[in-house]
Amino acid sequence: MAMKETNSWGRIDTRAREIIAFDASVQRDGLLSQSQSYLPYGNGRSYGDSCLNDVGTLLDGRHHNRVLSLDLNAGILRAESGILLIELLDALKDSGWFIPVVPGTKFVTLGGMVANDIHGKNHGHRGTIGCHVRQFSLLRSDRERLVCAADQNSDLYAATIGGMGLTGFIEWIELSLIPVASHKVLETKLPFDSLEEGLDLLAQEDPEHEYSVAWIDSLATGDRLGRGILMLGDHIESPTPPKYGKPLLSVPFTPPIPLVAGPALSAFNKLYYWRNASQQAPHVARPDSFFFPLDAVGGWNRLYGPGGLHQHQCSLPLEGGEAALRRMLEASHDANHGSFLTVLKRFGSVRSPGLLSFPMEGFTLTLDFPNREPATHALLDRLDRITLEVGGRVNPYKDSRMQPETFRSGFSQWRALERLRDPAMMSDFWRRVSHQTEEFRSEIKAEKAS
Ligand SMILES: Cc1cc2nc3c(=O)[nH]c(=O)nc-3n(C[C@H](O)[C@H](O)[C@H](O)COP(=O)(O)OP(=O)(O)OC[C@H]3O[C@@H](n4cnc5c(N)ncnc54)[C@H](O)[C@@H]3O)c2cc1C
Known part of the structure; x- marks a missing residue:
C-alpha cells in the first residue's frame, strides 16, 4: 500500500x-x-x-478508464467508472451526442459524477446525471457483483446515485446521451444590475435555453447587491469538432498568502463584470470556454494559499429563496469575506432517482472563500443557518465542516443510505455527520438491545 x-x-x-x-x-x-x-x-x-x-x-479507480460500448443509433454509452469526463467528451466530439449533464470541470471521473449525482447548467431541463443512468455494476465487500438499475436491485441503484461512494465500488456505468447539433454552444451574455433583476431574468430565460448560469459580483453592495452576468447557451451546428484541451497554464506552487482576496479580488470582479457586460452579442463558444472556463488554469485552487479554500453551496426552495440569497450575500459582506467565484443557478423540478441527491427545485448559490479560520467557519455556520431557515440544504460533497444536524435536516434519507452502506466503506464526511455523533451511537445501542 x-x-x-x-x-x-x-x-x-x-x-x-x-x-x-x-x-x-x-x-x-x-x-x-x-x-x-x-x-x-x-x-x-x-x-x-x-x-x-x-x-x-x-x-x-482511475486506470479503469475504457469505453466499453457506444451505440450511436440509440445514444447509449457504457464506460468504466475511472474514465475522465474529458476522455468521454473527446470520444463523442463529432458523434452528434453529448453527456447530458456536465459539471464546471472536465477533470472528474464518471464514477465520481454518479456517486455525487452532479448537476450542471441545465438542471431545469435534464435534472442531475443520475436521471440518465440506465444501469451500473457494483462491487461490494459483502455480496457478489451486482447490476443495479431502476428495476433491478433498485434500492442500491437509488442509494449509489449520490451515495458518495459508500455503497460500494462502481465498476462500469451505462448512460443515455443527449443528441446535439454539435458540442459547440451559441452563447449570450446578459448583464443585470441587482439580485432582483437577475432572478427575473433567470426565471424568464432559463426555460428558453438548454444552459443558464449567472456569475455574481460578490463585492457589489447597496442597490447593486447581486449584480452580475447571466450566461445562456444552446448547442449549435459547427463543421469542425471541438478540441478538449489540457490547462493552458498551471499554478506551480502554493503562494504564502491567498491571491484571491483584497485588491486582486476587487480588480477581478470589476474587470470581469465590464468585460462580459460589453460582449452581449450572441457568439459561438468552444465547449471548453463555455462549460469549463476554470480548467484553463491548472491547480487554480493553490491561489487560495496554504490554508486552502471552502466552497459553500446551498440548494434553496423557491419560497423564501430570494430573501435567503440576499441575506447570504450580505452575510459575506458583513464578515468581510469576498467570494472569488460566486455562481447562481436555478434548479428545476426534474427529480433524481438518487436517495441523497442535492438539488431541490429553486435556486443554488455557490460561494468560494479562502480559509481564514475561525472567521471563515463563523461565516459558513451563518450561511448554513440561513439555508436551513428556509428549508434548504447544504451540499455535502463541497463541505468539510458542517454540523451533523445541518446535514441531517437537509437529507432526511441519510439513515436509509446508512442501512445500505457497504460495511467496508467509510468516509471522513460520513464518520463526522453520522458515526461520531451521540445520536447515532445511542440508536445503534438501542438496535442491539432490541
Ligand atoms: C472547478 C469545479 C467545478 C465544479 N462544478 C460542479 C458543478 O457544476 N456541479 C456539481 O455537481 N459539481 C461540481 N463540482 C464538483 C465535482 O464535479 C464533483 O465533486 C465530482 O463528483 C468529483 O468527481 P471526482 O472524479 O473528482 O470524484 P472524487 O471527488 O474523487 O469522489 C467523489 C465521490 O465519488 C466517489 N467515487 C469515486 N469513484 C467511485 C467509484 N468508482 N465507485 C463508487 N464511488 C466512487 C468517492 O468515494 C466520493 O465520495 C465541481 C468541482 C470543481 C473542482
Whole structure:
C-alpha cells in the first residue's frame, strides 16, 4: 500500500493518505476486509472530506478508464467508472451526442459524477446525471457483483446515485446521451444590475435555453447587491469538432498568502463584470470556454494559499429563496469575506432517482472563500443557518465542516443510505455527520438491545 499526498479540491488538509489502485483482483483476493475501511476515490474534485478516509484506504479507480460500448443509433454509452469526463467528451466530439449533464470541470471521473449525482447548467431541463443512468455494476465487500438499475436491485441503484461512494465500488456505468447539433454552444451574455433583476431574468430565460448560469459580483453592495452576468447557451451546428484541451497554464506552487482576496479580488470582479457586460452579442463558444472556463488554469485552487479554500453551496426552495440569497450575500459582506467565484443557478423540478441527491427545485448559490479560520467557519455556520431557515440544504460533497444536524435536516434519507452502506466503506464526511455523533451511537445501542 502506498502513502501519497491525496487531496480534495479544497486543500484544507493536504496530508499523505493510503491509496491503492483498485481492480477486480482486490475484491477477488478478499483484500476488502470488513474489519478495515475503504473508500473509492475518483479524481479528488470534491471540495471537502466526502472523498477522503483518513483512517482507511482509498481505492483509486482511475486506470479503469475504457469505453466499453457506444451505440450511436440509440445514444447509449457504457464506460468504466475511472474514465475522465474529458476522455468521454473527446470520444463523442463529432458523434452528434453529448453527456447530458456536465459539471464546471472536465477533470472528474464518471464514477465520481454518479456517486455525487452532479448537476450542471441545465438542471431545469435534464435534472442531475443520475436521471440518465440506465444501469451500473457494483462491487461490494459483502455480496457478489451486482447490476443495479431502476428495476433491478433498485434500492442500491437509488442509494449509489449520490451515495458518495459508500455503497460500494462502481465498476462500469451505462448512460443515455443527449443528441446535439454539435458540442459547440451559441452563447449570450446578459448583464443585470441587482439580485432582483437577475432572478427575473433567470426565471424568464432559463426555460428558453438548454444552459443558464449567472456569475455574481460578490463585492457589489447597496442597490447593486447581486449584480452580475447571466450566461445562456444552446448547442449549435459547427463543421469542425471541438478540441478538449489540457490547462493552458498551471499554478506551480502554493503562494504564502491567498491571491484571491483584497485588491486582486476587487480588480477581478470589476474587470470581469465590464468585460462580459460589453460582449452581449450572441457568439459561438468552444465547449471548453463555455462549460469549463476554470480548467484553463491548472491547480487554480493553490491561489487560495496554504490554508486552502471552502466552497459553500446551498440548494434553496423557491419560497423564501430570494430573501435567503440576499441575506447570504450580505452575510459575506458583513464578515468581510469576498467570494472569488460566486455562481447562481436555478434548479428545476426534474427529480433524481438518487436517495441523497442535492438539488431541490429553486435556486443554488455557490460561494468560494479562502480559509481564514475561525472567521471563515463563523461565516459558513451563518450561511448554513440561513439555508436551513428556509428549508434548504447544504451540499455535502463541497463541505468539510458542517454540523451533523445541518446535514441531517437537509437529507432526511441519510439513515436509509446508512442501512445500505457497504460495511467496508467509510468516509471522513460520513464518520463526522453520522458515526461520531451521540445520536447515532445511542440508536445503534438501542438496535442491539432490541
Ligand atoms: C472547478 C469545479 C467545478 C465544479 N462544478 C460542479 C458543478 O457544476 N456541479 C456539481 O455537481 N459539481 C461540481 N463540482 C464538483 C465535482 O464535479 C464533483 O465533486 C465530482 O463528483 C468529483 O468527481 P471526482 O472524479 O473528482 O470524484 P472524487 O471527488 O474523487 O469522489 C467523489 C465521490 O465519488 C466517489 N467515487 C469515486 N469513484 C467511485 C467509484 N468508482 N465507485 C463508487 N464511488 C466512487 C468517492 O468515494 C466520493 O465520495 C465541481 C468541482 C470543481 C473542482
